[in-house]
Amino acid sequence: MKEVALLDLLKNGVHFGHQKSRRHPKMEPYIFTVRNGVNIINLEKTLEQLNLAREFVCDTVMKGGAVLFVGTKRQAKEIVKKHAKAVGMPFITERWLGGLFTNFSNVSKLQKRLNKLEEQKESGELDKYTKKEKLNFTKEIEKLEKLVGGIKNMSVLPAAVFVVDIKDEKTAVKESIKKKIPLIAITDTNTNPSVINYPIPGNDDATKSLELLTGLIAEAVTEGKNMKEKGAVAEKEADAKEKATSDESSKSGKQAEKK
Template identity: 35%
Template sequence: MVKLMQLFKAGLHLGHHKRQWNPKMASFLYGERNGIHILDLLQTAVYLENTCRFIGKILKRKKKVLLVGTKREAAELVATTAQRCNIRAPQGVHYVNHRWLGGMLTNWSTMKLCIAKLKQLDVRERTGDFLQLPKKEAAMCTKQRSRLQKYLGGVKNMDHLPHLVMIIGQPDELNAVYECRKLKIKNLTLLDSDCDPDLADFFIPSNDDSVEALDFILNTITLAVRREILMANDIPYNPFRNESTPV
């Protein structure tokens, strides 16, 4: 169970300056201090616990979850969270932590061709094929692979569209949000005081700018996913178990 003091220490209550707020977030605010909006942590705790159970159930059913967070504070945490979740739910969680490519979801057939090209280049590099090429051609292949890996590496093993997309930093990820809505893919969004709750199917009212706040939320979700999947397989849950081990 999430404790309010943990949320407070992680800074989940800190919103944006009142000049930047979205009036639609009024019902999720506790108040204002020194010109900064304060989010209601009671609501945050409830929504966070519901989210943990929800994502755990999705992954138990072998469905796909896509994490999207391209801003500097979120990028590394998004990749790490996906990798940690996949220890328990192999290939269940994918991520985009650099620029969202237009058509990532709505033009998935083209994206799959790009992913196939990335996998082909991976094989060629692994087998030493690049070493057999002229220097200039090898450099071009290496550059192409690096670029594809940067933008598509997190979805390289996503063989079909996700069941749920988790958005971190809604104002920066509106293209992803609109693609989800166009395809009727559910999105789960961290709602800071400058976000629009009408664009989210599910949400957690929370600070989405602080590394500490994002780390707390994503770590809480990761641990919940591990617990759900282990319990589904009748394996006793041990929060101190080394995550690199399979059980």
């Protein structure tokens, strides 16, 4: 993974927190100073935490795990969706379905229903229905797409969850903790970082900050995938080499027997 420079964090406003009056006590260690009543985040701490988070994401994906990207607030939706789709990871940008993790079997039914309807639409199977029925199917697909479109291919619970705003995504955080799924999150100055496994102190409101940090997490996913692929190739080559050595030994043995 490419190194992240402090200047990149600075240029994208990652250091701007909320008003001092809204500061969460547990964010104290990550505050550099206060300017005009606004908390300024210590970017050296941000970089340190960001690198830990990226290493964890890379390792998780390398081992075959998926990272669910979550961001439902207005300025985060498109950013989260874009980066998650680009690296082939599941995402939620509309609303978190209560029980998504704690009652996953029910969510699985919605996923299957959406996939089935989309397959039927693609194959033309829905064309046999009346205009009104087809309209109802279209509405159902649109509704399901909003609910589970970003996770329609997530057949098991993710290995980790990346959240852009833990105050907005309280239910996602609670369910992740309950199911013991590691959390990576941007933690602004008004949040409690102690509930997050890999907190990244930073601005969770400005689009530039969200774009940069989400993109860097997505980059770690790509790195993990590349490492997994290299590992698979190396394993395949090792197996082929072992087989060739075994075949050569067997051949030599047979030749010795003939003599």
